[in-house]
Amino acid sequence: MRPDRFDHDKETRQDLKYTFRIMEIPMIALKPLATFALMMSVLAASALAQVPATALANITEGQGTITSNSNPQWDGMSELVLIPGASMLGAAPSSMALYLGFTGGSEADIGNLVLYTTARGSTVITATKKLTLNKSADPSINLASTSVCPIQPVSSTNPCIIRLDTVAGKLSPLDDYYFGVYFTLDTNNEKIAGAGLSTAQGALTGWYLYGDQTRVGKDGALPSGNSGQAPFFLLYVANQ
Amino acid sequence: MKTVCRFAGPTLMMLAILMCVVSQASAAASKAENLERGVIGPVSANVSWSGYSSLNLVPGAGLIPISSTQTAFYIGFTAGATADINNMVLYTTARGSSTITAATPITYGGVSNPSINLASPSVCPVVEISDFNPCIVRLDTAKLVLSALSDYYLVIYFTPDDSNNGAVGATVPRFSMSSMNGWYISGDESRLAVGASIPSGNGGAQPEFLMYVMND
Numbered sequence: 001m002r003p004d005r006f007d008h009d010k011e012t013r014q015d016l017k018y019t020f021r022i023m024e025i026p027m028i029a030l031k032p033l034a035t036f037a038l039m040m041s042v043l044a045a046s047a048l049a050q051v052p053a054t055a056l057a058n059i060t061e062g063q064g065t066i067t068s069n070s071n072p073q074w075d076g077m078s079e080l081v082l083i084p085g086a087s088m089l090g091a092a093p094s095s096m097a098l099y100l101g102f103t104g105g106s107e108a109d110i111g112n113l114v115l116y117t118t119a120r121g122s123t124v125i126t127a128t129k130k131l132t133l134n135k136s137a138d139p140s141i142n143l144a145s146t147s148v149c150p151i152q153p154v155s156s157t158n159p160c161i162i163r164l165d166t167v168a169g170k171l172s173p174l175d176d177y178y179f180g181v182y183f184t185l186d187t188n189n190e191k192i193a194g195a196g197l198s199t200a201q202g203a204l205t206g207w208y209l210y211g212d213q214t215r216v217g218k219d220g221a222l223p224s225g226n227s228g229q230a231p232f233f234l235l236y237v238a239n240q
Numbered sequence: 241m242k243t244v245c246r247f248a249g250p251t252l253m254m255l256a257i258l259m260c261v262v263s264q265a266s267a268a269a270s271k272a273e274n275l276e277r278g279v280i281g282p283v284s285a286n287v288s289w290s291g292y293s294s295l296n297l298v299p300g301a302g303l304i305p306i307s308s309t310q311t312a313f314y315i316g317f318t319a320g321a322t323a324d325i326n327n328m329v330l331y332t333t334a335r336g337s338s339t340i341t342a343a344t345p346i347t348y349g350g351v352s353n354p355s356i357n358l359a360s361p362s363v364c365p366v367v368e369i370s371d372f373n374p375c376i377v378r379l380d381t382a383k384l385v386l387s388a389l390s391d392y393y394l395v396i397y398f399t400p401d402d403s404n405n406g407a408v409g410a411t412v413p414r415f416s417m418s419s420m421n422g423w424y425i426s427g428d429e430s431r432l433a434v435g436a437s438i439p440s441g442n443g444g445a446q447p448e449f450l451m452y453v454m455n456d
Binding site for chain 2: 061082088122205
């Protein structure tokens with residue numbers, strides 16, 4: 001009986017040894033796995049580094065020279081600006097930033113900011129999106145502050161360019177977009193002036209109307225009046 | 241052999257990831273993008289096209305640098321129930337030249353002489369078409385890579401003595417803001433051979449019919 005037991009013990013020891021040997025194999029295999037994991041990380045990092053969204057890029061051609069001519073009195077007025085899908089440059093980035101230019105005034109009191117979407121060439125609004133500055137859709141912009149407009153006073157030679165909050169989402173070349181801004185009916189807005197109306201207007205066209213034209217709902221008709229002139233306030237449309 | 245087996249698994253994994261990345265990139269590339277700045281803003285109408293050729297210049301100098309393997313032309317109608325097209329062609333010239341170096345047939349529904357049913361909601365979703373509701377028709381995509389070193393002329397010839405074409409209206413851009421321009425001539429200008437000259441008459445007006453040139 002003893003020899004049998006002894007043999008059994010021996011067998012068990014051999015099994016254990018074998019088991020340990022099996023466990024050793026994956027440990028050895030970890031080395032090539034780690035190498036490939038590292039390679040894959042490098043490849044992924046390289047692919048991510050090539051994403052162009054990190055660089056500032058125009059989504060459409062913005063305005064060139066700043067003239068600031070023929071500004072109306074903006075209190076109680078809305079400006080609408082067409083950002084045409086037909087003018088979009090290359091692949092649409094995943095975010096958009098609109099830049100407004102001011103050449104006069106000490107405070108701009110905005111009542112509302114909006115971005116309307118229509119099908120390309122249509123006047124029926126298919127979507128509306130609230131735009132904001134510092135997360136507010138009705139901001140007051142202190143144009144006399146050097147932290148807002150570094151070069152004082154603002155003028156056509158020293159325009160103050162304000163970037164609205166970046167909007168997530170892609171613009172489609174199959175749609176048209178209309179930026180709308182409404183200036184509250186107050187004395188501050190009597191003195192403000194837009195930087196645009198450039199003779200080099202890029203792809204942007206704008207017009208202005210009395211009253212708040214920024215609250216038209218989905219399926220509503222876009223307010224008419226676009227005569228193809230350069231916008232006053234919207235200067236640039238970029239990815240950030 | 242053992243080493244090969246050990247490498248095979250991770251290699252396959254890596255290939256799968258790379259294929260996934262590549263397929264996502266090509267999916268993004270196949271989305272519609274502009275090849276040229278198209279018609280911007282509202283349009284008006286120019287009616288009665290029976291027996292006329294509409295010529296539209298797509299300048300190489302206006303090409304937006306995106307990678308594309310094909311070209312799609314979009315044409316706009318503002319009036320009419322049926323447009324009877326006799327022939328459509330795209331001429332190529334060297335940039336700034338008027339000598340045709342290539343002539344490529346352009347089709348709609350697989351033919352170069354289509355009748356487009358403008359009264360059908362499947363063709364023109366908003367009925368009735370007008371200046372305010374133009375019908376934008378995408379022609380078949382052409383396996384053609386546009387080059388910035390060439391100019392291109394899309395020519396559409398409307399069947400003569402055709403009452404349908406008497407009522408057809410073209411989109412006429414109100415703003416001169418696209419990179420393209422066009423003109424029209426009485427008679428068939430769509431069957432010129434390589435070596436012939438582009439018909440004269442381009443006065444720099446905005447294109448009639450041609451609204452957009454895209455990759456899809």
